[in-house]
Amino acid sequence: MKTLYTAKATTTGGRKGHVKTEDGPIDMPLSMPKGLGGDGGDGVNxxxxxxxxxxxxxxxxxxxxxxxxxxxxxxxxxxxxxxxxxxxxxxxxxxxxxxxxxxxxxxxxxxxxxxxxxxxxxxxxxxxxxxxxxxxxxxxxx
Structure with missing residues (x-):
């Protein structure tokens, strides 16, 4: 099998942390949805x-x-x-x-x-x- 593309993303702090891709387009905070017991903050999940x-x-x-x-x-x-x-x-x-x-x-x-x-x-x-x-x-x- 030939690999055509690999994306690399790193999350620190789990669901309430931060996610960033190696090449930079995604660089944002994460928030826990209220439905899962979180605060429903401005971050993505x-x-x-x-x-x-x-x-x-x-x-x-x-x-x-x-x-x-x-x-x-x-x-x-x-x-x-x-x-x-x-x-x-x-x-x-x-x-x-x-x-x-x-x-x-x-x-x-x-x-x-x-x-x-x-x-x-x-x-x-x-x-x-x-x-x-x-x-x-x-x-x-x-």
Missing amino acids: PEQLFGSAYSACFGGALNLVAQQHKVDLGDYSVTAHISIHKEDDGNLLLSAVLDSYMPGVSDIETAETLVNEAHEICPFSRATRDNIDVTLNVLRDE
Whole structure:
């Protein structure tokens, strides 16, 4: 396997600390959400960072699949909802809901095909497959 890119990020102080990437674009405080017992401060949290990364990666995969099918997505977007859950035994789990909005795709069957194919090739989807629940939604203008 050939490595194409490696990102390096370092966090000090855990969920209430600071995260910084080696090359500098991310350099920000972390805060614990109120829902997890924190103060809900101005910093970001791991779920927000994961959701940002997953939605961007999935959007890239969706665009690639659309190009392969010669479909214009229009001004598309992917919104990731990342939730953290507590099991009865106290273990914590993540789940993800990915809402894909493709105004250039009028046919729902085509939209669903694109989303499902994107889910097969997206590196984040592949990494989370069989590890967390992922729900795929196609959003429509009503």
